[in-house]
Amino acid sequence: MSVDPLALDDKVVQALRAVSTATLTTVLLKHGLRNVWLRGTRPLAAGQPRLVGRAFTLRFVPAREDLATPASWASPISTRAAIEAMPAGCIAVVGAMGVTDAGIFGDILCARMRKRGVAGLVTDGVVRDVAGVLGTGLPVWCQGTAAPPSVAGLTFVGWQEPIDCGGGAVFPNDIIVVDQDGAVLIPAALLDDVIAASVEQERLEEWIMGEVERGTPLPGLYPPNDENKARYRAWAEKDGGD
Structure with a gap:
């Protein structure tokens, strides 16, 4: 079941922008949480700013030939529809199973996310149309790039539900902090x-x-x-x- 996105207080954003992900992993370890760094989330471009936002989750599963087709891009359950549900200020966190030979998003989708005010994209997968993606100005953390589209290796199945991203369990509205060391999740209940x-x-x-x-x-x-x-x-x- 899809979870409604929640806003994040500006004071929270300002406080966490001054905290590195390295510090956060240490603090979370003291709270008993070891698996909070999302593996494979590397900055696509140098100099990307530290971002703070609530997770808007998207989930891919392995490609199945009857579902993972170009026609699926027009389905009511599609990455296009998910983007239109993203609120300004969120961080899109995409569970792509670590697949590195099929780009989950390209320049057009990233441009639309930027237009909607999405703060950034975090995934354990890869993107495509890299020159165009960089041109949109959307900060992206991922494992790299690949030319084939998502349907070459993945099937999109939904958004705003629990996902696996980089081996971490990310729930909708968890808080994400991302910098040059990658992405870290903070469970909403532990935020204060x-x-x-x-x-x-x-x-x-x-x-x-x-x-x-x-x-x-x-x-x-x-x-x-x-x-x-x-x-x-x-x-x-x-x-x-x-």
């Missing part, structure tokens, strides 16, 4: 706790980096022992609390 812990972790690592630059040895610093925790707290209250 993760934001608070991640902002604090980033600030702690800022202080640790400063100490490294001053020549402080790593043992007892990273992670900090009780003495260095006290030094960090004093710094945060005085200089790092702005």
